[in-house]
Amino acid sequence: MEPIKLKHLLTVEDLSLNEVIGLINRANEFKHHRATFKLNQAVFATNLFFENSTRTHRSFEMAERKLNMEVIQFDTNTSSVNKGETLYDTVLTMCAIGIDIAVIRHSQEEYYKELVDQNGITCSIINGGDGRGQHPTQCLLDLMTIQNEFSHFDGLKIAIVGDIRNSRVARSNAILLNQLGAQISYCGPEIWYDETFNQYGKRENLDDILNQLDVVMLLRVQHERHENKDSFGKEMYHANYGLTMERYKQLNSKCIIMHPAPVNRDSELASECVEAPQSRIVEQMRNGVFMRMAVLEAICLYRGFIV
Numbered sequence: 116m117e118p119i120k121l122k123h124l125l126t127v128e129d130l131s132l133n134e135v136i137g138l139i140n141r142a143n144e145f146k147h148h149r150a151t152f153k154l155n156q157a158v159f160a161t162n163l164f165f166e167n168s169t170r171t172h173r174s175f176e177m178a179e180r181k182l183n184m185e186v187i188q189f190d191t192n193t194s195s196v197n198k199g200e201t202l203y204d205t206v207l208t209m210c211a212i213g214i215d216i217a218v219i220r221h222s223q224e225e226y227y228k229e230l231v232d233q234n235g236i237t238c239s240i241i242n243g244g245d246g247r248g249q250h251p252t253q254c255l256l257d258l259m260t261i262q263n264e265f266s267h268f269d270g271l272k273i274a275i276v277g278d279i280r281n282s283r284v285a286r287s288n289a290i291l292l293n294q295l296g297a298q299i300s301y302c303g304p305e306i307w308y309d310e311t312f313n314q315y316g317k318r319e320n321l322d323d324i325l326n327q328l329d330v331v332m333l334l335r336v337q338h339e340r341h342e343n344k345d346s347f348g349k350e351m352y353h354a355n356y357g358l359t360m361e362r363y364k365q366l367n368s369k370c371i372i373m374h375p376a377p378v379n380r381d382s383e384l385a386s387e388c389v390e391a392p393q394s395r396i397v398e399q400m401r402n403g404v405f406m407r408m409a410v411l412e413a414i415c416l417y418r419g420f421i422v
């Protein structure tokens with residue numbers, strides 16, 4: 116397979132299925148120390164996180180350092196964002212000082228439309244999450260985790276559970292899993308569902324399908340995006356929609372538990388389920404570094420930083 120080359124990574128629709136499989140294969144080569152690469156010049160990356168992050172921010176930084184990039188730090192709290200600098204002006208500045216690749220997380224959906232191909236914006240952009248929009252690298256690392264478990268996607272029965280309407284992870288995963296032939300079921304409160312997801316799967320009751328699932332993909336309750344923050348108490352949500360220990364025991368022994376994290380323990384899932392044998396939540400975090408290395412490398416290949 117030809118090496119994957121990417122100018123930007125903004126949404127999962129930017130990728131063909133061949134590119135998705137190619138990135139998974141390359142991420143696995145990084146994971147198993149089978150990849151060789153060499154930058155032919157200094158490459159400068161920055162991570163512009165306007166929303167909080169532990170995994171995405173730090174695993175991108177880890178990936179950049181493993182690829183021998185120079186990482187230029189940026190902190191919204193101490194930057195000129197606090198003096199009213201716009202996103203465009205921040206990125207324009209980063210490009211002017213020599214940044215090649217910017218990973219950006221922002222609460223504004225499709226924030227990248229005001230940046231890509233605009234005057235002075237010369238860097239490649241990787242979307243680290245745009246509001247309720249998409250989270251393409253989380254999706255790719257999730258697909259890597261599923262592929263490594265089952266070696267295929269076609270016909271897998273996957274439940275996406277929880278706050279679907281507010282989840283960029285759910286949207287990116289539903290789009291690509293559907294294209295890859297998985298059967299997607301959406302479970303959780305109706306008030307947190309969005310009918311635009313109907314095109315990729317169907318709503319079902321989690322208790323009706325628990326023992327048929329290959330993957331139960333739990334979502335974080337996105338309290339910060341709710342207008343009525345108290346729509347469910349933690350205990351009520353857990354009992355009605357969460358992966359309780361009782362539900363865990365009904366899963367098929369081959370079914371894996373996934374969650375993009377951060378997890379709300381004893382809300383989306385029983386705390387014991389996070390480290391349970393069928394959980395792949397920590398493996399998702401580990402895979403995130405290698406998948407982000409594959410994406411960064413694809414951008415370096417496009418830009419001629421690797422020959």
Ligand code: CP
Nearest residue numbers: 168169170171375376
């Ligand atoms: N899964 C994920 O995006 O986690 P962070 O918000 O910690 O980056």
